[in-house]
Amino acid sequence: MMGYTQDQYINKNIMIGVYTNVGINQPIRFQKVDFPYEPGKYHGNGSYSAGVKFSKYLSQKYKIELGAVYSTHKVGFEDPEIVSASGIIYHETFQTFNIPIILKDYLKNNYFLSAGTVIDIGLPRRSLFVDTQTGFGLSFGAGKEFAIGNFILDITPNLEVHSVIPFSSVAGQQRLMVFGIRLGLNNNCP
Numbered sequence: 001m002m003g004y005t006q007d008q009y010i011n012k013n014i015m016i017g018v019y020t021n022v023g024i025n026q027p028i029r030f031q032k033v034d035f036p037y038e039p040g041k042y043h044g045n046g047s048y049s050a051g052v053k054f055s056k057y058l059s060q061k062y063k064i065e066l067g068a069v070y071s072t073h074k075v076g077f078e079d080p081e082i083v084s085a086s087g088i089i090y091h092e093t094f095q096t097f098n099i100p101i102i103l104k105d106y107l108k109n110n111y112f113l114s115a116g117t118v119i120d121i122g123l124p125r126r127s128l129f130v131d132t133q134t135g136f137g138l139s140f141g142a143g144k145e146f147a148i149g150n151f152i153l154d155i156t157p158n159l160e161v162h163s164v165i166p167f168s169s170v171a172g173q174q175r176l177m178v179f180g181i182r183l184g185l186n187n188n189c190p
Contacts, residue, residue, distance in 0.1 A: 013056075014054055014055070014056050015054070015055045015056065015152075015186045015187060015188055016052065016053070016054055016186070016187055017052070017053050017054075017055065017152075017184055017185050017186035017187060018050070018051070018052055018053070018184070018185055019049075019050070019051065019052075019053050019067065019069075019182055019183060019184035019185070020048070020049060020050045020051075020182070020183055021047070021048070021049040021050075021069075021071075021158070021160075021178075021180045021181070021182040021183075022046070022047070022048055022049075022180055022181055023046070023047045023048075023158075023160075023178045023179050023180025023181065024044045024045070024046065024047070024178070024179050024180070025044055025045060025046070025047040025073050025074075025075060025176050025177065025178045025179075026044040026176075026177050027075055027131075027174045027175070027176055027177075028161075028174065028175050028176075028177050043075075043076030043077065043089055044075075044076070045073075045074040045075055045076050045091065046073075046074050047071065047072070047073045047074070047176075047178045047180065048071065048072050049069050049070065049071040049072075049098065049180075050069065050070060051067050051068050051069030051070060051098070052067065052068050052069075053065050053066065053067040053068075053100075053184060053186075054066050054067070055186060060106070061105065061106050062103060062104065062105060062106070063103075063104045063106070063112075064101070064102070064103055064104075065100070065101070065102045065103075065104065065116075066099070066100070066101055066102075067098070067099065067100045067101075067102075068097075068099060069097070069098040069099070069100060070095065070096075070097060070098075071095065071096045071097075071098055072093060072094070072095045073093065073094055073095075073096070073133075073176060073178075074091055074092070074093045075091065075092050075093075075094075075176075076089040076090065076091050077089070077090055077091075077092070094122070094123070094125040094133070095123040095125065096120050096121060096122050096123060096133055096134075096162070097120075097121045097123060098118050098119065098120055098121070098137075099118070099119040099121075100116060100117070100118045100119075100139055101116045101117050101118075101119070102114050102115070102116035102139060102141075103115060103116055109144075110144050110145040110146065110147075111142070111143070111144050112142070112143060112144070112145065112154075113141070113142050114139070114140070114141040114142070114143070114156060114158070115138075115139065115140050115141075116138075116139050117136050117137065117138060117139070118136070118137040118138070118139050118160060118162065119135075119136060119137075120133050120134050120135055120136070120137050120162050120163055121134055122134040131163075131166075131173055131174040132163075132166075132168075133162045133163045133175075133176050134163060134166060134167045134168070135162075135163040135164065135165050135166035135167045136163075136164060136165040137160060137161055137162040137163055137164050137175075138160070138161045138164055139158060139159070139160045140158060140159050140160075141156040141157060141158030141159070141182065142156065142157065143155050143156030143157065143158075143182070147188075150187065150188050151185055151186065151187060151188060152184075152185070152186040152188050153183070153184070153185055154182075154183070154184045154185075154186075155181070155182075155183055156181070156182040156183075156184070157180075157181055157182075158179075158180055158181070158182050159177070159178070159179055159180075160177070160178045160180070161175055161176075161177050161178075162175055162176040162177075162178070163175050163176065
């Protein structure tokens, strides 16, 4: 039988923790659009998320995590109406509430691969050029966990694609891609 190093701190109870994700975003389209007022170019800016997570080991090799997360995203774009030689970049900021559902597959030495869905719920906003990011998204990552006393710290470089399957879409629906680093801290009290 194969053993995993996380066996030393495996907890069969539900664990609660906090996490944050800091990254760079980029709006993308899966199809080309020809809108007269479409920005000429989008520029990646910052994305920040923070929230709580609940996790449970399904076995020594798998753990499932469910979260409740507030995210804010800043996106830059070049205004199609204003042709400026100075290269002015305009910005929009919007917020979402996310529910990530992630499955972790453990490898040796507390390394893991993670994949799952993110349920995106757009919060009220006045964004003109970035489509609403509500729907089902995808999350992929790979990282490592560290046991520190009664806590588990995990560090995960990750990729999220928001609103892959939007709740309501528009022609040429934009999806927000975020490359980030997720830091999580779980309480592992017996």
